[in-house]
Amino acid sequence: MHLHDVWFVLIAVLWIGYFFLEGFDFGVGVLTRLLARNRPERRVLINTIGPVWDGNEVWLITAAGATFAAFPEWYATLFSGFYLPLLVILGCLIVRGVAFEYRAKREEEYWQRRWEWAIFWCSLVPAFAWGVLFGNIVHGVQIDAEKEYVGNVLDLFGPYPLLGGVVTLLLFTFHGAVFVALKTLGDIRTRARRLASRLAFGTAVAAGGFLVWTQLDGGGRWSLLALVLAVAGLAAAFGCNLAGREGWAFSFSGVAVVASVAMLFLALYPDVMPSSLDPAWNLTAENASSTPYTLKIMTWCAALATPVVLAYQAWTYWVFRKRIGTDSLSTAGEH
Structure with missing residues (x-):
């Protein structure tokens, strides 16, 4: 295995980690309107992810930085071609982070309500948009001979x-509902379990259809194994x-997220961005990578910092x- 192959795997692991962690993070944000009945319950949901949401986003920053350093051609084509959708996602992540920090700074009802709506929408939009973007990456986009996106x-x-x-939105919301059931007490815990059960069927149908389509479109035996694991x-x-085994339920919903994202990368490899215009113009892990010396330095840095x-x-x-x-709200800090 060459170093560019190793870094394809490492970047896939970073995206898998990001979607596993930020997936339930986004799901909880969506549930602030689907599950919570009042402001105290919304505060409970927000507090379940308050200490960890910003750490979860480190995986996204690292994935983007690693792509820039290890696969500059991939990074350039991806970020130029998907500039507007990525800008929307970035804007949502910024507003969402501000909402977490500013929501409790004032006691006025209208102030907190607006920030809570910001948390909801800025969780829902990225949860949907990431699925759209990765669907395009795997399915192929209009890339010309100069490695430029022309669509x-x-x-x-x-x-x-x-x-x-649709799949990422449903899957993350299901993942978030299971996480809320694991992290809460009382009536909200019971309702989170009930909502997760209702979400499970729609999530399974949508995810099953999407993953089967992916397999038929260009999968192999390893992606088929990931499909089976996801289901x-x-x-x-x-x-x-x-x-009522919330810990195991969360672990298995995590397996579904991990296997689904892994399947996309397994179906994608050895390409990093296929061209829908001509297969000869595909960006691959080899032709989009940095020099071997750069990859070697990055590998040592990653080996030291990652643990x-x-x-x-x-x-x-x-x-x-x-x-x-x-x-417990009287003794819990605001997040």
Whole structure:
């Protein structure tokens, strides 16, 4: 295996980690309107992710930075061709972060209500948009011989990418509902489990259709294995949720997210961005990569820094592992 192949795998792992962690993060944001009945319950939901949401976004920053350094051609084509959708996502992430921090700075009802709506919409839009973008990356876009994207914004919204957006939105919301059931107490915990059960069927249908389409479009035996794991993970999460085993349900919903994203990268490889105009113009892990010397330096840096980051983030989740409910709001800090 060459270093460009290693870095394709590492970037895939970074995106998998991002969608696993930020997936339930986005899901909780969506649930602030679908599940919470009043402001105290919305505060409970926000507090479940308050200590960790910003750490989850580190995976996105690292994935983007690693793509820029390891695959500059991929980065250039991706960020120029998808400039407007990525700008929308970035704007949502900025507003969402500000909303988490500013919502509790004033006590006026209208002030908190507006920031809560910002959390909802700025969680829902990226959850959908990421699926659309990755659907385009896997399915192929209009790339010419100069490795330039020559389509327009409307070309990004075909049936396959739109289905991908629906899948990520449903999958993240299901993942978030299971996480809320794991992290809360009382009535909100019961309703989160009930909502997760209702979401499970629609998520399974949409995800199954999308992943089967992906497999038929260009998958192999490894992507087929990931498809089976994704479906099995959803089924197991549903069963564990019904049985009230929230920890196992969250683990299996995580398996579904991880396997689904892994399948996209397995179906994509060895390409990084296929051209829908001519297969000869595909961006591949080889022709889009940096020099071997650059990749070697990056590999050493990643080997030294990654264990520290993983250990710190694991410690953060351990520290904030306890359940919370509306009864604990008087002693819980605002996030």
